[in-house]
Amino acid sequence: MSFLLKTTTAGSEPPSPSPDELQDKIMQVRELVGSLSDEMAGFLSDSTIRRFLRARNWSTQQATRALKETVRWRRHYRPERIRWDDIAEKEWEARRAYIPDYLDNTGRRVLISKPAIKAKASGKEQIKYFVYILESLAMNSADEQEHVTWLVDFRGWAISSTPLSITRESMHIVQNYYPGMMAVAILSNTPRIFESFWKIAKQFLDAKLNHKVKFLYTDKPDSHKMLLEMFDMDKLETAFGGRNTLAFDFDNYADRMRAADLARGASSLQTQIS
Structure with missing residues (x-):
């Protein structure tokens, strides 16, 4: 089975604690955070x-x-209160980044990004939408394991597509406020010009996340074999080498995100503070 189906980490790490040891550690953390557990x-x-x-x-x-x-x-940020209907330019931004309605072959949630699509929202609003997606992925999963496979389609990407400031802030948020969620980040079909950008961008990543970044090219047999192991190709979009040719259904996606808001309580929170 491909290495992409396995959780990989950088360097040697201490072994996982037993269930009893883990519960003791959780209790120790609760004692250390004190009143924050109630807050x-x-x-x-x-x-x-x-x-x-x-x-x-x-x-x-x-x-x-x-x-x-x-x-x-x-x-300060109150990510739990962000709702789908709070997102600026949501019909456009959802095409740039979304959570599809399928899992990978290991049961992980999937996050798809298409940074080559030019943003209409401000940088601040792009970050807000990214946080909204991360919050949905985090709070609608009861699994503490690394449970997200991140697919990024770079076909047609240019330097102007992804400002370094947004990349740096996004990576800071992923690593520091939603750590341990990403199992693998697959950068698909990166153009040659991406190499110079990546030399700078990868400096924003810690060793663990950097180790999870994989470069794949849909026209290469080895990459195609890995994707076959990771995904149902009838569900995976053609942009990543799959056979799914269906156009993005914005109305369906909006309904799913509103339902996810209800599941994590974001709508009720918004009502309380309105």
Whole structure:
């Protein structure tokens, strides 16, 4: 089976704790975060703490520090209150980044990005939409494992397509406030000009996330074989070498995202503060 179907990490890591040891670590983190457990009970679930522990090599001190930093950010940004109907230029932005209605062959959620499509929203609004997607992926999953496969289609990409400032902020958010979610990031069909951009952009990544980035080219047999192992090709879009030729259904996607908002309680939260 391909390495892409496995969770890979950089360097040697301590072994996973036993169920009893893990529960002890969760309790230690809860003691260390103190009253924050009550302040953000919805966020600081056992699943979230497990995910932060895994992302921080099972260190209770490092996981606690990361969680406290994330709580400070969440107090200010309030990602749990962002709803689909709060997204600027949503009909256009959804075509640039979306969560399809299928999983990969390991059962992971899929995130698709198409940065070559020129943005209409401001940089601030692009980040807001990205956070909204991450929040939906995080809060609608009870699994603390790395549960997202990120597909990025770079066909037609140019330097102007992705400002470095947005790339840097996006990677900071993924690594620091939603750590341990991404299992693999597949950069598909990158043009030659992307090489110079990547030399700078990869400096924004920590070793773990950098190790999960894979470059694939849909016209190469080895890449096609890996995709066959990872996806149902009838569901995977043709942009990534699949056989799905259906056009993006915005209305269906909007309905799914509103349903996801209800599932994670975002709509009720918005009602409370309106």
